[in-house]
Amino acid sequence: MGKFKDNVIQPILDCWSLFVGLKVTGKYFCKPLVTVHYPRQVIDNENLTTYGGHVELVGKPKDPATPKCISCMMCVTNCPSKCLTVVKQKAPKPTPEEEAAMKAAEEAGEKVKKPKAPKNPAKFIYDYTKCSLCGTCIENCPAKSLRFSNNIYWVATSRKEMKIDLLARLKEQANEMPAAAPAPKPEATAAAEKEA
Amino acid sequence: MSAYQNLEQMKGDFYTQKFAAGKQDDTLIINMGPQHPSTHGVLRIMIEVDGEYIVRAEPVLGYLHRMHEKMGETQTWGGFIPNMGRVDYGHPMAWNWAYVGAVEKLMGIEVPERAEYLRVIMTELNRLTSHLLWWGAYVLDLGAFTPILYAFDDREMLLDILQRPSASRLTYSNFRVGGLQMDMDDKCIELIKEFIPHFRKRLPMYKDLVTDNIILRRRIEGIGIIDQDMCRRYGCTGPVLRAAGVPYDIRRTEPYSVYDRFDFEIPTEDTCCSAGRYLVRLAEMEQSMRIIEQALEQLDSAEGGHIVDKAPKPSMKPPAGEAYFCVEGGRGKIGVHVVSDGSKVPYRIKLRAPGYSNLHAFVEAATGTILADAVAILGSLDLIIPEIDR
Numbered sequence: 001m002g003k004f005k006d007n008v009i010q011p012i013l014d015c016w017s018l019f020v021g022l023k024v025t026g027k028y029f030c031k032p033l034v035t036v037h038y039p040r041q042v043i044d045n046e047n048l049t050t051y052g053g054h055v056e057l058v059g060k061p062k063d064p065a066t067p068k069c070i071s072c073m074m075c076v077t078n079c080p081s082k083c084l085t086v087v088k089q090k091a092p093k094p095t096p097e098e099e100a101a102m103k104a105a106e107e108a109g110e111k112v113k114k115p116k117a118p119k120n121p122a123k124f125i126y127d128y129t130k131c132s133l134c135g136t137c138i139e140n141c142p143a144k145s146l147r148f149s150n151n152i153y154w155v156a157t158s159r160k161e162m163k164i165d166l167l168a169r170l171k172e173q174a175n176e177m178p179a180a181a182p183a184p185k186p187e188a189t190a191a192a193e194k195e196a
Numbered sequence: 197m198s199a200y201q202n203l204e205q206m207k208g209d210f211y212t213q214k215f216a217a218g219k220q221d222d223t224l225i226i227n228m229g230p231q232h233p234s235t236h237g238v239l240r241i242m243i244e245v246d247g248e249y250i251v252r253a254e255p256v257l258g259y260l261h262r263m264h265e266k267m268g269e270t271q272t273w274g275g276f277i278p279n280m281g282r283v284d285y286g287h288p289m290a291w292n293w294a295y296v297g298a299v300e301k302l303m304g305i306e307v308p309e310r311a312e313y314l315r316v317i318m319t320e321l322n323r324l325t326s327h328l329l330w331w332g333a334y335v336l337d338l339g340a341f342t343p344i345l346y347a348f349d350d351r352e353m354l355l356d357i358l359q360r361p362s363a364s365r366l367t368y369s370n371f372r373v374g375g376l377q378m379d380m381d382d383k384c385i386e387l388i389k390e391f392i393p394h395f396r397k398r399l400p401m402y403k404d405l406v407t408d409n410i411i412l413r414r415r416i417e418g419i420g421i422i423d424q425d426m427c428r429r430y431g432c433t434g435p436v437l438r439a440a441g442v443p444y445d446i447r448r449t450e451p452y453s454v455y456d457r458f459d460f461e462i463p464t465e466d467t468c469c470s471a472g473r474y475l476v477r478l479a480e481m482e483q484s485m486r487i488i489e490q491a492l493e494q495l496d497s498a499e500g501g502h503i504v505d506k507a508p509k510p511s512m513k514p515p516a517g518e519a520y521f522c523v524e525g526g527r528g529k530i531g532v533h534v535v536s537d538g539s540k541v542p543y544r545i546k547l548r549a550p551g552y553s554n555l556h557a558f559v560e561a562a563t564g565t566i567l568a569d570a571v572a573i574l575g576s577l578d579l580i581i582p583e584i585d586r
Binding site: 011017018023024036047051077079080081132133139140148179 | 272276281282360364369410452509
């Protein structure tokens, strides 16, 4: 009798767990979707702003097209993947007047004042194929000129496209958003509220 | 002899030639993997089967070997941290912690209290994602498709929380020597506080849907016995050892950081089987949540910032010497041994992966079982192949 109970009745009773599982499935079947149908719908903006995409340059607050970067090369030396290339600008050729002044200074035995190179980089190339998104460059930037972008939907069809010219990207961004102030104007928010 | 048998490539590779048929007649040698879905990537197991029963099994490793240890000898001390996120995609923060902790020990840096609590919170959240990923994938291996969708629903919420302080969603590398990359914002803490009650409600649903399911129980109960003796011989740690009835957890036996301030239990099972390992992991999720709750309470009164003042630069020069630091990862004891000769570049880095030891117990546990059970045993060990091959 014991064998009959163990081998026949108990397995049938155990099958109740399948119905319990089905109940859970049915319950969640009636609940709204948790996924997003991507091209038609997108996830909310808050998740995009906290997402760390590829690295990008930060513009000066008054002049968004030029980066805060001072070409100190801290990002390049500290990058573990060696994916950044920064080329410093060369000093401009001295004008005839400056040359004369330099000569005069040299003859008089004074300190020669050479024209200084601008601090902004001439080239800032970033190879996204190598980047491991560790954020070491961002932390070590003394001018706070680098940050993670929110460029989440970006795709590239070739390896060449993955090499991003960050200076060109910054100019593009500055052209797209001519308003230098990040906070929207009070009129604009009022209009948005009306629409909502 | 047909024409095909003379071809050189029909001989097979090194492992095929070495794995000769045993004494028994009528056996078949098959390759499970490297492309088998249940091997989670690229583990290859050569199996000699007699009918449906496994006579011999031998794992073949190295398909995902990326020389992480050698890479450490070419990078700067700080530059090796991103590598630690890639060693184990399941629980990368524990690996981060093991490496950073070893370097801190070498340099004698004391981490601020707040950073310690933040590390605990993030590592425990990461442990939850690790166990959820394992849970979904394991049940998927056994033939149930829908549970992984429930697991990823919860995991997605955790990833949204973790991307705020770390700016990444899978391969975290936000630990720094002396603290963390970023502090948690208020919104992040609020989200964690919302998530924990939500997840507490989900765990009974997991139990109803999967753990109590008679099909799953019949498949994993009493399968793949790895007892205390075997664990000692192979060096198994983590849930594999705890399912054998040994309450060994680095967080309790050698408390590092601030783990001695929390009240939590170490779940153990005496069954030694796959079901035991399954239940230990599910119970661990609950304990992780308890730790997070206590850490959040104590976080407000913690002193210091998220990183120590004057934190060392990535090109730091630790004094010559060596240090070992171990933490409890999702799969077991993670140890990192670093040796410095006083230069910018590490002299040697040794990584102790728990999965490597756990995998070798599979050979003995699987011998004599049927092929379908081998998948159930392999899955219950929670193997992450990148971690095993390193």
